[in-house]
Amino acid sequence: MIKKHYEFSLWLRLTHWVRVLAIIILTFTGFYIAVPFIASSLTQGEPNNYLNALMRSWHIIFGFVLICVTLGKFYLFIFDKQSKGERASFWDFINPIVWFKQIKYYMLIGKHAHLKGVYNPLQFMAYTGVYGALIVISITGLILHIHVYHQGLGGLLYDILSPLEVILGGLAMVREIHHICMWVFIIFLPIHIYLAIFNSVYGKSGAMDSIVSGYKWEEEKK
Secondary structure: OEEEEEOOOHHHHHHHHHHHHHHHHHHHHHHHHHOOOOOOOOOOOOOOOOHHHHHHHHHHHHHHHHHHHHHHHHHHHHHOHHHHHHHHHHHHHOOHHHHHHHHHHHOOOOOOOOOOOOOOHHHHHHHHHHHHHHHHHHHHHHHHHHOOOOOHHHHHHHHHHHHHHHHOOOHHHHHHHHHHHHHHHHHHHHHHHHHHHHHHHHOOOOOOOHHHHOEEEEEOOO
16 A cells, blocks of 8 residues: 655755755856856946856855755754654665665666665765765865955854865865865766656656655555
């Protein structure tokens, strides 16, 4: 018997889609800041219409949005009652039998492993790597921020982050690490979308729908 199961809470879904929007805008504006690829219109009489400044401002705004929703996601993962399924995924991650069954499932030679949590081992490993990249890209972004804005938050963080900048090899290396982390998301996104669609269609459980509606269909235990 198939039964509807509440998989993801409203706040978890909200942080997911805000994070998606922020990453898309940050990738676009980040590419522009590194290598401007849009020619400004000269119809307003200004030589550049301050397009670079506009891109930078959006990059900074959504950079802080990304930091906020990431911190919110960490809070939900640790404290939210509805997120207990995510926490339980750790036990599937360290279970070699679940790994074996899940790989067979992706190779189309076996059934989906029965999971204690909401993520299979491969998903849990991928998401852990992505959140690690989120932490690194946020910290390196803040280090770049303090060298442009010396007052307010930038001034407050300067003495805290400057030693880390030295440890990482200087400002040029910080920028390079920031750029590499961006490619982590660019590579992850199409793979994530493909596997989400694969699980939803092949597994016939509404796995992809659950990040929108919150509900997933599961076979009821007897």
